Amino acid sequence: MTLARSLRSALPGVSAREWDQSNNDVIGLGGTPEVLIRPVSTEEVSQILTWAGEEGVGVLPLGSGRHVGPVGGGKFVALETSLLSGVDEYEPADLTITSGTGTTFSTVDATLREHGQWAPFDSPGVNERSMGGFVSEASHGPLWAGYGSLRNHVLGATLVTGDGRVLRLGGKVVKNVAGYDLLRPVVGARGRLGILTSVCLRAFPLPAHERVLVLKGAKLTSLIEPALLAGTAPVLPVSIVVVGQLSALDGSSALVLRLHGAESTVDADQSAIEKHLGIPLDRLAEQEADGCLTEIRDRGGLEPRCVEVSVLPSRLSQVVAAADEVGVAKAVIDSYAGRLRMGSSDMSADAVSTFRGAVESLGGALRVTRWDGVTRPKDTSCRGAELQIAQRLESIFDPAGVLWPARQ
Amino acid sequence: MTQTLTSRVADRLRAIVGEDQVITNPDRLVAYESDGLTAYRVVPRAVVLPETTDQVSEVLRVMHGEGIEVVPRGAGTGLSGGALPTPDSVIVGTARMNRILSIDEQNRLAKVQPGVVNARLTEATAPYGLYYAPDPASQSTCTLGGNVAENSGGPHCLKYGVTSRYVTGLTVVMADGEVVRLGGAGLEAVHGLDLVGLFVGSEGCFGIATEIEVRLLPKVESIRTLLGIFDTMEAAGHAVTDIIGSGLMPAAVEIVDNATIVAVEASVFSAGYPVDAGAALVVEFDGTEAGLDDDADRAEQCCLSAGATKVIRATSDEERIALWKGRKKAFGAMGRIAPDLLVQDATVPRTRLPEVLARITEIGREYDLKIANVFHAGDGNLHPNILFDRQNQEELERVEKASREIMTLCVSVGGTITGEHGVGVDKRAYMPLVYNEVEMDMLRSVRRVFDPDGRLNPGKVVQ
Numbered sequence: 001m002t003l004a005r006s007l008r009s010a011l012p013g014v015s016a017r018e019w020d021q022s023n024n025d026v027i028g029l030g031g032t033p034e035v036l037i038r039p040v041s042t043e044e045v046s047q048i049l050t051w052a053g054e055e056g057v058g059v060l061p062l063g064s065g066r067h068v069g070p071v072g073g074g075k076f077v078a079l080e081t082s083l084l085s086g087v088d089e090y091e092p093a094d095l096t097i098t099s100g101t102g103t104t105f106s107t108v109d110a111t112l113r114e115h116g117q118w119a120p121f122d123s124p125g126v127n128e129r130s131m132g133g134f135v136s137e138a139s140h141g142p143l144w145a146g147y148g149s150l151r152n153h154v155l156g157a158t159l160v161t162g163d164g165r166v167l168r169l170g171g172k173v174v175k176n177v178a179g180y181d182l183l184r185p186v187v188g189a190r191g192r193l194g195i196l197t198s199v200c201l202r203a204f205p206l207p208a209h210e211r212v213l214v215l216k217g218a219k220l221t222s223l224i225e226p227a228l229l230a231g232t233a234p235v236l237p238v239s240i241v242v243v244g245q246l247s248a249l250d251g252s253s254a255l256v257l258r259l260h261g262a263e264s265t266v267d268a269d270q271s272a273i274e275k276h277l278g279i280p281l282d283r284l285a286e287q288e289a290d291g292c293l294t295e296i297r298d299r300g301g302l303e304p305r306c307v308e309v310s311v312l313p314s315r316l317s318q319v320v321a322a323a324d325e326v327g328v329a330k331a332v333i334d335s336y337a338g339r340l341r342m343g344s345s346d347m348s349a350d351a352v353s354t355f356r357g358a359v360e361s362l363g364g365a366l367r368v369t370r371w372d373g374v375t376r377p378k379d380t381s382c383r384g385a386e387l388q389i390a391q392r393l394e395s396i397f398d399p400a401g402v403l404w405p406a407r408q
Numbered sequence: 409m410t411q412t413l414t415s416r417v418a419d420r421l422r423a424i425v426g427e428d429q430v431i432t433n434p435d436r437l438v439a440y441e442s443d444g445l446t447a448y449r450v451v452p453r454a455v456v457l458p459e460t461t462d463q464v465s466e467v468l469r470v471m472h473g474e475g476i477e478v479v480p481r482g483a484g485t486g487l488s489g490g491a492l493p494t495p496d497s498v499i500v501g502t503a504r505m506n507r508i509l510s511i512d513e514q515n516r517l518a519k520v521q522p523g524v525v526n527a528r529l530t531e532a533t534a535p536y537g538l539y540y541a542p543d544p545a546s547q548s549t550c551t552l553g554g555n556v557a558e559n560s561g562g563p564h565c566l567k568y569g570v571t572s573r574y575v576t577g578l579t580v581v582m583a584d585g586e587v588v589r590l591g592g593a594g595l596e597a598v599h600g601l602d603l604v605g606l607f608v609g610s611e612g613c614f615g616i617a618t619e620i621e622v623r624l625l626p627k628v629e630s631i632r633t634l635l636g637i638f639d640t641m642e643a644a645g646h647a648v649t650d651i652i653g654s655g656l657m658p659a660a661v662e663i664v665d666n667a668t669i670v671a672v673e674a675s676v677f678s679a680g681y682p683v684d685a686g687a688a689l690v691v692e693f694d695g696t697e698a699g700l701d702d703d704a705d706r707a708e709q710c711c712l713s714a715g716a717t718k719v720i721r722a723t724s725d726e727e728r729i730a731l732w733k734g735r736k737k738a739f740g741a742m743g744r745i746a747p748d749l750l751v752q753d754a755t756v757p758r759t760r761l762p763e764v765l766a767r768i769t770e771i772g773r774e775y776d777l778k779i780a781n782v783f784h785a786g787d788g789n790l791h792p793n794i795l796f797d798r799q800n801q802e803e804l805e806r807v808e809k810a811s812r813e814i815m816t817l818c819v820s821v822g823g824t825i826t827g828e829h830g831v832g833v834d835k836r837a838y839m840p841l842v843y844n845e846v847e848m849d850m851l852r853s854v855r856r857v858f859d860p861d862g863r864l865n866p867g868k869v870v871q
Contacts, residue, residue: 093653094757094788116655138602149596151605152573165846173755174787175570175827177559177609178835178842179851179869184572184605193601205655228514234537234629235696265699272629272696310597314514338515338594365597379599385588390601392857396850 003034003057003077010051014044019078033060033078040083042158042166042197048079049195050164053400059162061191061403063101063133081132084197087111089172096155096172098200101132108201117203120147120238122293124301124341132196137369138188141297145231145336146238146260147204151187156200159186159193162398172200185393193397207238207260212289213270213281215255220244220329223255224317226277227335230257231313233276235269241296242333248292253329256296257281299332303343304372307352311364313338322358325351343370352377411496413454417474421456421498424466429504431455440499443484443491444546445834447750447798452479452493459504461579461587461618467500468616469585477863478583480612482522482554485546487751488832490558490611494866500616502553508532509619516624517576517593522553522617526560529622538624541568544828545736556617559609561828563660563735564692566786568625570828572608579619580607583859593621606854611830612865614858628694631659632704633722635731636689636711637682641665641781644687645762647714648785651691651707652758658707660692661786665765668738668780668793675744677737679730685717689785690735738782739793746778746795750807754815756823758788767817768792775810777803789827790818815841831869839870 001009007016015038039045052059058076065080084100087108092115099108105119106127112118123129123139135157140150147153156170169183170176186193217223223242230240239258245251257273259266274280284292300306307326311319313335320328320340327344334340356366356377365380382390395401413432421430431437432454441449453476458464471478477497484491493499505521508529512518513536520529526547530539543562544550550560556578561570577592591604607614638644644663651658664672669681669688681688689711693703708719722728742749756764765781768790772779778795792814796807815825815838825831825838839848851870855862 091757091759093649093759095652096757148569148573151602152569161850165850167847167850168843171824171842172757172822173824173827175561175565175755175784175789176824177570177828177830178824178826179831179839180613180854181559181572181606181609182850182854184608185601185603187602189601205657208655231516232514232537232626234626236626261696262699262702264702265696268696268698308597310594312512312515312517312594314512315594337596339596363592363594365595365599367597367599380595380597382598382600382603385582385586386590386600386603389588389590389603389857393601393603393606393854396853396857 003055003075006055007035007037007051007077011047014039014048033076035077036080037077038080038083042160045079045160045195045197046164046166049160049162049402052077052402053163057402059402061132061195063130064104064128079195081130081195081197088198092117094172095203096200097203098156098172098198099131100198101130101135101196103131105129105131105134112203113206116206118206119201120204121150122297124298126297131199135187135196135199136189136191142239142241142332142334144334144339145236145240151184153202154183154187154199155202157183157186157196158198159196161194162402163400167194170200174202192394192403194403209261209263209266211259211266211270212284212292213257213259214249214284215279215281216249216252217254220253220331221317221320223253224320224333224335226279227255227333228313229277230255230273231336233273235272237273240334240336242335243296243299244329244331246292246295248288248295256292296332299330300341300343301369304345304370305347306341306343306368306370307347308367308369309340309359309364311338311340311359311362315362315364316340318362319359319364323355326355349373349375349377356380411453413498417470417476418454420470421454421467424470425456425458425463429457440481440493443481443486443489445487445489445832447748448489448492448833450493450495452497452499455499455501457501457504461581464500464581464616464618465585465587468581468583471498471863472584475863477866479865480557480616482551482557483525483549485550486554486558486830486832487753488826488830488834490830490832490865490868492833497866502551502616505618511536513538515593517621518624519619519621520552522551522556522620524552526550526552526555533624534627537627539627540574540622541625542571542574545739552620552622553617556608556620557610557612558828558830561784561789563662563784566661566784567657567659572605574623575604575608575620576623577621578604578607578617580615580617582615583861583864588615593623609830611832611869613855613869615864630694630697630700631728632693632700633728633731634691634704634707634711635720636691636716637685637718638687638689638716640686641765642762643715644689645765645785647689647711647716648761649759650710650714652786654706654710656703656706658691658786659694660690661784662690662735663781663783663785664688664735664738665781667778668742668782669734671745671780672734672738672741675737675741677733677741679734679737681734688734690731735782742780742793742795747797747799750794750796750811751829752790752792752794752811752814753826753829754790754818754823755827756788756790756818756821758786760821760823761785761788764790764817764821768814771810771813775806777806777810788823812838833867836869836871
């Protein structure tokens with residue numbers, strides 16, 4: 001019996017169809033699921049995972065399908081979360097919003113903006129991403145300096161574990177220490193601990209005013225020092241990035257700073273930062289700024305091959321010096337977070353592996369966030385006892401290995 | 409009944425940490441019979457005070473080999489009984505592990521031992537223009553190890569977040585003595601699970617953190633502090649909703665009720681709050697000097713529109729300290745009006761505060777108990793403080809019943825049973841209000857990942 005027939009027989013109410021081969025190009029799996037399942041509820045997700053465990057079938061969760069890693073061998077089905085969509089609960093005065101994980105980020109953000117709020121997480125292609133994929137990746141972008149990691153702002157979630165157990169993690173309040181914080185390892189677990197069906201996110205008031213300041217430079221490397229200096233200014237910008245060859249700035253490399261606040265505040269902030277840096281900064285007009293920020297947001301995250309590096313900010317220059325072979329000229333560097341993102345269509349696996357070695361020798365880590373080829377380079381992994389703890393944790397969330405073995 | 413430690417085991421411990429750092433004298437052990445929650449008291453078998461990661465590791469290896477339960481303890485300021493010994497346990501205290509190991513100005517990081525007092529880290533980093541943001545009310549005495557164990561908050565976590573936001577890496581000694589390094593700054597892209605985030609708030613059940621790496625923030629340029637006086641708690645609650653709803657992002661929003669004001673004003677901590685006020689609201693903004701007056705003006709307008717009878721704005725550091733005094737000294741002042749104080753802790757969605765506070769007043773009336781409310785209004789974190797005398801068994805029973813009703817109420821409106829104090833032993837019975845049996849089982853399973861035998865801080869959080 002085919003998997004599709006087995007599934008229909010076991011769970012007749014669940015929407016399942018044969019996998020459309022054309023989807024392969026979209027998500028670059030390097031393997032083919034036999035069935036595409038589209039559950040409409042947490043209960044259905046639970047039933048599907050229970051069935052998969054009994055059948056010995058892997059389950060690949062799909063959100064928008066844009067950021068899926070490659071899969072390994074064995075039979076597997078794809079579970080698409082697009083029907084788990086919609087804003088379930090939004091109380092503007094509480095600054096919290098709960099949505100199904102198939103909801104796109106742009107839907108959530110648009111809902112917030114109607115009430116003068118937003119979700120300040122500007123990771124690549126964020127508007128098209130599903131909330132599930134977004135949270136599973138713990139994606140974040142250049143606004144890290146001002147708003148911090150997404151991990152701190154996911155307040156709650158509903159998770160279905162690999163064996164079909166439904167767990168409510170966290171809650172709807174900002175401060176919550178009732179029991180061990182199982183939500184933290186789930187955010188960013190890339191689906192290894194379960195499939196998220198709803199998430200509650202903290203919202204923020206929209207800033208009254210945004211100002212984008214730039215310092216152009218001929219070379220990326222010459223801008224890292226002023227970027228690090230900007231991070232020690234008495235006023236902390238909400239974003240401090242160095243970006244190479246920005247088409248929005250006629251191909252120049254630039255240090256780009258963003259300030260949020262009342263107009264009088266950003267005026268004063270700009271003066272304080274210019275004084276600290278000892279150089280004047282150019283202020284971008286609104287339209288020019290929009291183009292620039294969108295390019296920065298998406299750079300290094302949507303190309304066919306993308307890598308992300310984390311390292312202590314003080315070692316960024318050394319990392320950049322080691323990154324010539326992987327297209328550093330077009331990198332986006334968050335100097336406050338110590339993050340560097342790069343993408344291209346022709347990055348070689350060998351060059352990435354060599355670069356990873358250099359990054360690790362500097363005490364940093366590298367992660368491949370997209371890869372369209374078969375020979376995907378390895379990520380930096382935790383080791384030793386830390387790895388053993390992570391593996392034991394995975395085994396209690398997914399005892400039959402339904403969720404992870406299908407992947408590399 | 410507490411068992412004494414055999415001399416053979418005590419000698420092994422003394423060989424590791426030194427003669428004076430193992431306490432077995434019953435008179436001295438009494439000092440360790442409780443933490444800040446004095447309603448529960450158990451004398452431990454012994455107290456061991458190591459100074460290094462290696463010593464902690466060796467001590468835990470001995471405990472593991474002997475099958476002895478271990479209760480980690482920081483400064484003992486916790487309010488949920490998280491450091492309460494069991495009769496079979498040995499306390500491993502981190503008081504002597506009080507060194508700041510490094511301050512990395514360029515990367516805005518510090519590495520500390522767990523016994524470093526919270527406020528001392530901010531003092532030590534001030535010359536670099538940096539500070540450590542989480543500021544629990546006990547910050548002048550509580551330690552970073554305890555803060556990590558409890559995922560501590562504080563008045564300013566409305567804007568800056570709680571401890572987990574700032575911990576980037578940990579060195580942890582597991583129950584069997586194994587030393588494990590979790591995370592680390594610069595390693596965020598590691599392909600792995602956020603085990604640092606999981607460890608923070610694990611209440612000493614997963615291991616003992618012996619080195620803590622934390623992120624520091626640049627010191628804020630300026631501060632504005634307002635005190636709003638209201639006839640009713642409800643009006644103060646509406647002011648909070650208006651302030652947050654207007655798009656302002658205060659650093660702190662705190663409320664004290666009339667019972668608390670009366671207690672404070674009758675004490676040596678008198679702050680000049682009017683004793684006939686229904687509530688006092690402290691609102692603080694920080695950031696760039698240029699924008700702060702605008703923010704303060706808007707907040708003041710919110711207070712007046714909600715019915716504030718008076719709004720005072722601090723114009724100097726001294727005045728700011730004075731405005732905060734009534735809030736910060738509230739717990740100390742209550743000691744004057746009752747022998748015992750149960751500092752409750754729960755969180756509710758901010759918009760549900762007025763109805764929850766009204767119901768808490770009714771619960772106090774129904775159980776004939778005095779309840780004084782002090783809370784972090786900006787993030788809905790309530791501290792209903794129940795005043796009682798623990799020698800009065802009948803009153804103690806009423807306190808327990810009222811506490812359960814308050815917890816049930818908070819959960820029923822979408823909140824939870826603890827916002828910053830932790831579960832410890834005090835809230836363990838309320839965990840089923842939040843979690844079903846499947847979820848409780850998962851919590852137990854995760855605990856076993858770190859401590860398969862359940863000998864680290866037994867009886868806390870879940871059993």
